[in-house]
Amino acid sequence: xxxxxxxxxxxxxxxxxxxxxxxxxxxxxxxxxxxxxxxxxxxxxxxxxxxxxxxxxxxxxxxxxxxxxxxxxxxxxxxxxxxxxxxxxxxxxxxxxxxxxxxxxxxxxxxxxxxxxxxxxxxxxxxxxxxxxxxxxxxxxxxxxxxxxxxxxxxxxxxxxxxxxxxxxxxxxxxxxxxxxxxxxxxxxxxxxxxxxxxxxxxxxxxxxxxxxxxxxxxxxxxxxxxxxxxxxxxxxxxxxxxxxxxxxxxxxxxxxxxxxxxxxxxxxxxxxxxxx
Amino acid sequence: xxxxxxxxxxxxxxxxxxxxxxxxxxxxxxxxxxxxxxxxxxxxxxxxxxxxxxxxxxxxxxxxxxxxxxxxxxxxxxxxxxxxxxxxxxxxxxxxxxxxxxxxxxxxxxxxxxxxxxxxxxxxxxxxxxxxxxxxxxxxxxxxxxxxxxxxxxxxxxxxxxxxxxxxxxxxxxxxxxxxxxxxxxxxxxxxxxxxxxxxxxxxxxxxxxxxxxxxxxxxxxxxxxxxxxxxxxxxxxxxxxxxxxxxxxxxxxxxxxxxx
Numbered sequence: 001x002x003x004x005x006x007x008x009x010x011x012x013x014x015x016x017x018x019x020x021x022x023x024x025x026x027x028x029x030x031x032x033x034x035x036x037x038x039x040x041x042x043x044x045x046x047x048x049x050x051x052x053x054x055x056x057x058x059x060x061x062x063x064x065x066x067x068x069x070x071x072x073x074x075x076x077x078x079x080x081x082x083x084x085x086x087x088x089x090x091x092x093x094x095x096x097x098x099x100x101x102x103x104x105x106x107x108x109x110x111x112x113x114x115x116x117x118x119x120x121x122x123x124x125x126x127x128x129x130x131x132x133x134x135x136x137x138x139x140x141x142x143x144x145x146x147x148x149x150x151x152x153x154x155x156x157x158x159x160x161x162x163x164x165x166x167x168x169x170x171x172x173x174x175x176x177x178x179x180x181x182x183x184x185x186x187x188x189x190x191x192x193x194x195x196x197x198x199x200x201x202x203x204x205x206x207x208x209x210x211x212x213x214x215x216x217x218x219x220x221x222x223x224x225x226x227x228x229x230x231x232x233x234x235x236x237x238x239x240x241x242x243x244x245x246x247x248x249x250x251x252x253x254x255x256x257x258x259x260x261x262x263x264x265x266x267x268x269x270x271x272x273x274x275x276x277x
Numbered sequence: 278x279x280x281x282x283x284x285x286x287x288x289x290x291x292x293x294x295x296x297x298x299x300x301x302x303x304x305x306x307x308x309x310x311x312x313x314x315x316x317x318x319x320x321x322x323x324x325x326x327x328x329x330x331x332x333x334x335x336x337x338x339x340x341x342x343x344x345x346x347x348x349x350x351x352x353x354x355x356x357x358x359x360x361x362x363x364x365x366x367x368x369x370x371x372x373x374x375x376x377x378x379x380x381x382x383x384x385x386x387x388x389x390x391x392x393x394x395x396x397x398x399x400x401x402x403x404x405x406x407x408x409x410x411x412x413x414x415x416x417x418x419x420x421x422x423x424x425x426x427x428x429x430x431x432x433x434x435x436x437x438x439x440x441x442x443x444x445x446x447x448x449x450x451x452x453x454x455x456x457x458x459x460x461x462x463x464x465x466x467x468x469x470x471x472x473x474x475x476x477x478x479x480x481x482x483x484x485x486x487x488x489x490x491x492x493x494x495x496x497x498x499x500x501x502x503x504x505x506x507x508x509x510x511x512x513x514x515x516x517x518x519x520x521x522x523x524x525x526x527x528x529x530x531x532x533x534x535x536x537x538x
């Protein structure tokens with residue numbers, strides 16, 4: 001019992017070490033982080049202005065509602081991008097710096113290592129997402145009188161588990177292809193969002209895409225968060241989005257760990273853990 | 278007590294030849310080696326001889342294709358986490374997050390071995406001081422430090438976790454003579470003070486002779502000789518280790534090929 005407690009303590013310290021390392025990195029690259037955030041805001045604006053553009057072109061829409069729908073889509077896109085990016089960097093950045101062998105030969109278990117990356121990516125992603133939402137909402141003077149932010153936060157928290165699980169699967173790609181692995185991660189992110197109704201209802205998609213949407217956690221995250229912010233839906237009202245997210249999360253995390261484990265074995269068999277860069 | 282026991286260890290890599298053809302290239306061909314606790318064994322070999330592959334296998338960074346390897350009784354391939362608690366490594370590349378400081382790099386790395394901030398807050402400055410790292414440069418990013426300084430931090434990182442087996446993969450390659458001597462002095466001190474077992478892979482004959490109890494010669498993935506420096510010289514009937522290496526391998530150590538493992 002005491003041995004198990006000591007092991008768990010060591011693992012949690014290791015998990016904290018992963019978070020600590022990422023905090024140092026953000027601190028050291030703080031101006032790059034600011035520049036990247038400015039780019040994200042600009043990118044979000046290019047999407048969100050579409051609502052005003054439709055009105056200006058003579059379309060009859062509820063501009064505030066459409067703006068909020070687009071804003072939520074863009075914020076989730078940016079959030080998912082950060083999670084995938086940080087998890088993929090588990091391998092890619094360490095490989096470039098040459099620290100990958102030191103991290104992978106440490107006694108920290110891989111699930112805890114990846115959990116540390118997941119915890120940091122979620123915390124960092126949430127901070128960025130909230131800032132992004134607040135800044136753009138303020139620019140468009142979105143009142144959001146009915147918004148239930150607590151309920152939206154619950155949906156985002158549950159969805160994050162699935163996102164981290166899928167991120168673990170994309171994190172393994174640079175182990176298999178040091179040159180193109182990261183780009184494959186971006187492709188996965190794009191596919192996930194395109195079938196999930198990021199800026200449009202899922203109903204407009206072709207049948208085969210709608211089938212894919214049912215297994216994408218982003219579908220339920222977008223639906224649930226929009227329902228909570230636009231209509232003030234409470235946790236009970238978005239339960240129909242939460243339970244599929246719990247189910248997908250329960251599958252995605254073990255699957256992500258197993259995919260990463262196999263990728264690590266492949267890399268160790270073929271000598272691909274070495275520095276590249 | 279036996280610290281490292283390697284028996285008939287084999288490792289192959291697949292090399293692509295053109296688009297479709299692949300060829301299996303042996304990196305280690307049945308290496309057998311035993312290192313006793315507290316002993317320092319140097320493995321000499323040209324680039325591409327399999328030294329780094331041997332170190333990576335013992336560090337659990339590669340999977341083998343045959344044979345066995347144990348570290349203090351733990352099977353390297355079946356119980357990698359138990360082995361990782363006992364081992365640390367210093368390689369030819371210092372390998373750090375370059376924008377981070379030495380203290381930051383050491384702090385997070387220590388957490389991976391279960392050391393708390395309370396434990397490392399006093400220990401990191403103490404170890405950095407012991408390796409001769411200037412106190413006033415602890416906050417500087419690693420990229421601002423010389424190769425010699427970076428290598429001292431790499432030694433500090435390895436020692437911070439109190440490894441009982443230290444794998445040194447060409448730790449002084451590329452260092453200026455003064456830094457080289459400082460690192461070698463520190464390796465001796467570590468061995469004396471920590472009772473650490475050391476596997477030193479190098480192509481520096483003087484370094485091997487100065488630091489190691491026994492010296493092995495690795496050529497084309499095979500350990501073709503193992504003994505004290507004097508035994509190797511006597512066996513080949515020559516006066517220097519350089520000549521013994523030449524006699525054993527048929528070529529001088531300087532005739533390096535590019536490292537392929």
